[in-house]
Amino acid sequence: xxxxxxxxxxxxxxxxxxxxKLFCSCVNKFGGEPNSHTCPICAGHPGVxxxxxxxxxxxTVKAGCAIGSRISRFSKWDRKNYFYPDLPKAWQTSxxxxxxxxxxxxxxxxxxxxxTVRLNRIHLEEDAGKLVHGAGFxxxxxxxxGVPLIECVTEPxxxxxxxxxxxxxxLAGIFRYCGISDCKMQEGSIRADVNLSxxxxxxxxxxxxxxxxxxSFRSVRRAIExxxxxxxxxxxSGGKVVQETRHFDDASGxxxxxxxxxDAQDYRYFPEPDxxxxxxxxxxxxxxxxxxxxxxxxRRARYTSxxxxxxxxxxxxxxxxxxxxxxxxxxxxxxxxxxxxxxIMSEIMRKGKTEGEDGVTVGVTGAQLSDILSLxxxxxxxxxxxxxxxxxxxQTDMSASEAVDKLGLRQNNDAGEIEKLVxxxxxxxxxxxxxFRKGNEKVLSFFxxxxxxxxxxxxxPKIAGDLVRKLLSE
Amino acid sequence: MTVEKTLLEIxxxxxxxxxxxxxxTEATLAQIEAKADLGSYVTVCAxxxxxxxxxxxxxxxxxxxxxxxxxxxxxKDNICTEGVRTTCxxxxxxxxxxxxDAFVVKKLKAAGAVIVGKTNMDEFAMGSASEFSAFGPVKxxxxxxxxxxxxxxxxxxxxxxxxxxxxxxxxxxxxxxQPASFNGVVxxxxxYSAVSRFGLVAxxxxxxxxxxxxxxxxxxxxxxxxxxxxxxxxxTSAPGDIDRGEKFDSLKGRRIGVAKxxxxxxxxxxxxxxxxxxxxxxxxNGAEIVETSIKSFDMALACYYILSSAExxxxxxxxxxxxxxxxxxxxxxxxxxxYKSRTEFFGPEVKRRIMLGNFVLSSGYYDAFYLRASxxxxxxxxxxxxxxxxxxxxxxxxxxxxxYERGKQADPSDAYLGDVFTVPVNIAGLPxxxxxxxxxxxxxxIGMQLIGKAYCEETLFSLARIFEREAAV
Numbered sequence: 032x033x034x035x036x037x038x039x040x041x042x043x044x045x046x047x048x049x050x051x052k053l054f055c056s057c058v059n060k061f062g063g064e065p066n067s068h069t070c071p072i073c074a075g076h077p078g079v080x081x082x083x084x085x086x087x088x089x090x091t092v093k094a095g096c097a098i099g100s101r102i103s104r105f106s107k108w109d110r111k112n113y114f115y116p117d118l119p120k121a122w123q124t125s126x127x128x129x130x131x132x133x134x135x136x137x138x139x140x141x142x143x144x145x146x147t148v149r150l151n152r153i154h155l156e157e158d159a160g161k162l163v164h165g166a167g168f169x170x171x172x173x174x175x176x177g178v179p180l181i182e183c184v185t186e187p188x189x190x191x192x193x194x195x196x197x198x199x200x201x202l203a204g205i206f207r208y209c210g211i212s213d214c215k216m217q218e219g220s221i222r223a224d225v226n227l228s229x230x231x232x233x234x235x236x237x238x239x240x241x242x243x244x245x246x247s248f249r250s251v252r253r254a255i256e257x258x259x260x261x262x263x264x265x266x267x268s269g270g271k272v273v274q275e276t277r278h279f280d281d282a283s284g285x286x287x288x289x290x291x292x293x294d295a296q297d298y299r300y301f302p303e304p305d306x307x308x309x310x311x312x313x314x315x316x317x318x319x320x321x322x323x324x325x326x327x328x329x330r331r332a333r334y335t336s337x338x339x340x341x342x343x344x345x346x347x348x349x350x351x352x353x354x355x356x357x358x359x360x361x362x363x364x365x366x367x368x369x370x371x372x373x374x375i376m377s378e379i380m381r382k383g384k385t386e387g388e389d390g391v392t393v394g395v396t397g398a399q400l401s402d403i404l405s406l407x408x409x410x411x412x413x414x415x416x417x418x419x420x421x422x423x424x425x426q427t428d429m430s431a432s433e434a435v436d437k438l439g440l441r442q443n444n445d446a447g448e449i450e451k452l453v454x455x456x457x458x459x460x461x462x463x464x465x466x467f468r469k470g471n472e473k474v475l476s477f478f479x480x481x482x483x484x485x486x487x488x489x490x491x492p493k494i495a496g497d498l499v500r501k502l503l504s505e
Numbered sequence: 506m507t508v509e510k511t512l513l514e515i516x517x518x519x520x521x522x523x524x525x526x527x528x529x530t531e532a533t534l535a536q537i538e539a540k541a542d543l544g545s546y547v548t549v550c551a552x553x554x555x556x557x558x559x560x561x562x563x564x565x566x567x568x569x570x571x572x573x574x575x576x577x578x579x580x581k582d583n584i585c586t587e588g589v590r591t592t593c594x595x596x597x598x599x600x601x602x603x604x605x606d607a608f609v610v611k612k613l614k615a616a617g618a619v620i621v622g623k624t625n626m627d628e629f630a631m632g633s634a635s636e637f638s639a640f641g642p643v644k645x646x647x648x649x650x651x652x653x654x655x656x657x658x659x660x661x662x663x664x665x666x667x668x669x670x671x672x673x674x675x676x677x678x679x680x681x682x683q684p685a686s687f688n689g690v691v692x693x694x695x696x697y698s699a700v701s702r703f704g705l706v707a708x709x710x711x712x713x714x715x716x717x718x719x720x721x722x723x724x725x726x727x728x729x730x731x732x733x734x735x736x737x738x739x740x741t742s743a744p745g746d747i748d749r750g751e752k753f754d755s756l757k758g759r760r761i762g763v764a765k766x767x768x769x770x771x772x773x774x775x776x777x778x779x780x781x782x783x784x785x786x787x788x789x790n791g792a793e794i795v796e797t798s799i800k801s802f803d804m805a806l807a808c809y810y811i812l813s814s815a816e817x818x819x820x821x822x823x824x825x826x827x828x829x830x831x832x833x834x835x836x837x838x839x840x841x842x843x844y845k846s847r848t849e850f851f852g853p854e855v856k857r858r859i860m861l862g863n864f865v866l867s868s869g870y871y872d873a874f875y876l877r878a879s880x881x882x883x884x885x886x887x888x889x890x891x892x893x894x895x896x897x898x899x900x901x902x903x904x905x906x907x908x909y910e911r912g913k914q915a916d917p918s919d920a921y922l923g924d925v926f927t928v929p930v931n932i933a934g935l936p937x938x939x940x941x942x943x944x945x946x947x948x949x950x951i952g953m954q955l956i957g958k959a960y961c962e963e964t965l966f967s968l969a970r971i972f973e974r975e976a977a978v
Contacts, residue, residue, distance in 0.1 A: 071603075071605050074828065075823050075828065076603065076605075076829070077591070077593070077603070077706040077707075077823070078583075078584075078585045078591075078603065078706045078707065079703070079704075080702065080738060080739050080741075081740065082737065082738060082740055110819050112822060112866075114822065114825060119827075119828055120822070120823050121823050121825060122819055122822065171827070297867050299818075299819070299866035299867055299868075299871075300866075301866055301871075301875060304709075304711035304816060305707075305710050305739075305741065306741075307740055
């Protein structure tokens with residue numbers, strides 16, 4: 032129904048990739064045997080107390096700096112009280128009225144146009160555990176309990192599923208570039224709640240619903256589309272949208288109400304007495320801001336305007352910060368941008384990608400890659416041989432030149448030597464040689480192939496091709 | 506008799522090998538057995554204590570010298586002890602065995618102490634008569650028909666009846682000082698943040714402090730020196746060297762403050778007489794008595810019951826029947842587990858505080874209660890700071906009554922009034938020491954409270970020591 036304006040605000044939860052949890056020294060790592068990454072503190076034993084992980088504060092401030100938030104010089108901790116088995120203390124330590132980051136905005140492109148979404152706040156809090164349902168029982172795994180989580184709350188600036196997804200992708204990209212979160216959807220390290228309402232143009236915003244805990248970009252899109260359809264139908268049939276919390280079932284593709292405003296939880300927030308407030312100086316904040324890398328959007332722009340790459344290439348290269356870093360490093364060491372880009376997009380990204388996983392494993396340094404590219408450029412190895420070199424040096428600190436020698440791949444560029452070999456092959460294959468003389472050009476490649484086979488690919492293919500033609504024509 | 510010696514005396518005897526730690530421990534265990542009727546202990550750790558005593562004897566033989574090496578002491582049952590159940594005198598935790606030692610327990614063990622048992626208390630430290638215990642009430646060591654005070658009633662009774670040379674208690678609104686007063690022993694509530702709370706099962710985190718109870722001022726100070734100090738595991742623990750008090754032997758030039766709000770016209774005449782005598786003692790011996798005032802005094806009790814109950818309602822939410830402790834039988838759903846377990850295993854006073862706390866934090870009431878109480882806290886702190894800027898310490902009664910008869914207290918709000926002189930000190934975060942300063946007509950001990958500046962425990966010990974030595978009460 033095109034005559035409704037869709038208004039969406041998102042609450043995005045992102046797990047920070049600190050070494051340890053937010054309030055104890057347990058490892059912050061996805062997976063593991065249930066309850067193996069726990070201690071009395073994160074398991075909420077009587078008498079335990081939290082100690083703040085300063086790295087998590089630094090990462091949150093970094094996130095804020097990356098999107099232009101105002102960083103609070105004074106922020107504090109609050110208890111959000113509710114009962115649920117995955118929350119062992121029965122409160123979540125969070126930030127209520129004084130979050131670490133206030134305001135900010137994210138710019139991104141959607142449908143070829145630039146769009147800006149304002150952020151209301153970013154605060155730091157702890158993640159809860161997970162319920163594991165079995166046959167006739169439910170168990171709790173506290174491994175995720177106490178993992179640092181940032182909650183990013185947007186203003187209601189989003190108006191479609193496309194915009195929501197494009198925003199989320201941009202935000203995830205920013206956090207990956209900052210090195211503060213992997214934003215891995217399949218590990219639940221980025222999750223979103225969708226607040227959505229419909230209104231007629233010129234009229235005030237309609238009643239909103241909140242769909243909780245969507246853990247893939249795909250379910251965000253589907254949940255928004257389903258909720259727009261549902262609210263439209265309610266309004267069209269003369270009904271009223273009820274303010275409520277909803278859940279979206281990925282399997283069936285439909286949402287359902289969980290609780291209405293009347294029985295909304297009263298979290299009884301109050302200041303956490305066991306933690307001191309976080310006080311940051313200008314110097315602290317400046318140091319964190321100075322550690323920010325060049326972000327995705329700026330890099331993409333630089334690749335197209337300064338390095339002359341196509342939009343497509345710039346997009347692919349900046350999709351993963353490790354790939355973009357490799358590209359920059361390689362070009363800085365003298366590689367031709369377009370050639371480095373092509374090689375990275377074809378060979379490195381193919382090799383570094385694991386099925387079903389976000390992100391690319393980059394197994395070479397810029398120095399190693401620029402070495403490969405320069406060897407190819409100089410004709411020391413050919414492109415085919417370069418793949419063997421790549422395999423050899425992948426995730427080692429061996430140089431490309433050393434690998435070429437070890438593999439014995441150095442290309443033969445000596446025309447005199449190649450000529451001898453070509454003569455031998457022509458002599459051994461009188462039939463095909465006759466065919467060429469009768470005008471069959473196709474046999475040229477047969478001879479080059481034979482030569483490559485005999486030299487294990489180590490012959491300069493251009494010199495070889497020229498010599499085959501010349502000698503056959505004698 | 507061995508058990509009747511002071512901590513410092515037994516420490517000396519141990520060091521001089523006049524007695525072994527095992528002998529002192531056996532004598533203490535025998536006294537615990539003989540005085541079992543008092544109900545001072547929830548758990549007696551006889552085997553662990555004997556093993557620790559033997560180890561201490563070996564170390565003494567090897568020439569080691571540690572502050573509490575071989576000395577039998579007791580620990581309140583809301584302070585976690587690894588491998589020894591820590592119940593908080595609650596049905597909910599009657600089977601709970603902590604996987605770790607509290608900071609203060611580590612300190613005691615590192616100092617060579619022999620922990621003989623876990624002392625009885627009001628459930629989760631909520632109460633002032635030690636009658637709200639799932640393991641039966643504690644009796645007063647001076648007169649068993651009377652209450653021992655609370656919530657550290659077990660620790661106070663144990664120390665007073667020679668069932669330990671000293672004990673640790675916890676004090677959120679008077680829970681060390683008031684039972685010390687009722688049993689005629691010395692009890693210190695240290696400055697907030699002076700002793701780590703890590704491992705103290707939280708009641709009201711912004712008010713709770715662990716402190717020592719002992720039979721003499723020097724014993725009390727001795728144990729305090731062992732347990733104080735910075736702990737990186739408690740984010741509110743004061744860093745570095747915290748002591749700002751003074752050690753002195755003469756009262757010349759000392760100023761002692763008397764705030765009129767602590768001496769209402771309704772104050773019991775026996776208690777007033779004992780306090781007047783104590784004040785005269787100080788004056789006669791060279792101290793200047795300064796009249797002062799805590800204008801916000803009247804807010805303190807309400808402020809305390811709002812803040813402490815609010816924090817308690819949150820702190821006690823973890824007892825949900827899911828992870829540890831008891832779970833009610835026959836639960837058919839998650840709601841069942843919560844409702845039935847919390848209904849069955851919490852006692853009446855704990856339930857009352859949880860309900861009160863949830864109410865003051867609930868949407869629509871927060872500003873009227875919690876927020877106003879937080880503001881009152883600031884006023885009270887400021888008033889104490891101003892009053893103490895003109896003197897070394899304030900003197901006042903520890904409690905408005907002496908030990909009353911057991912089973913007599915029906916109305917909770919009457920019981921709350923018993924904390925009127927102690928709670929302001931917790932709200933202000935200051936140190937408070939209770940010391941016997943006389944007896945009432947029935948021979949029951951009367952306690953006086955000395956309130957000091959932050960981290961000035963040493964000043965309180967000095968003032969108390971002179972009184973103890975020379976006042977002859």
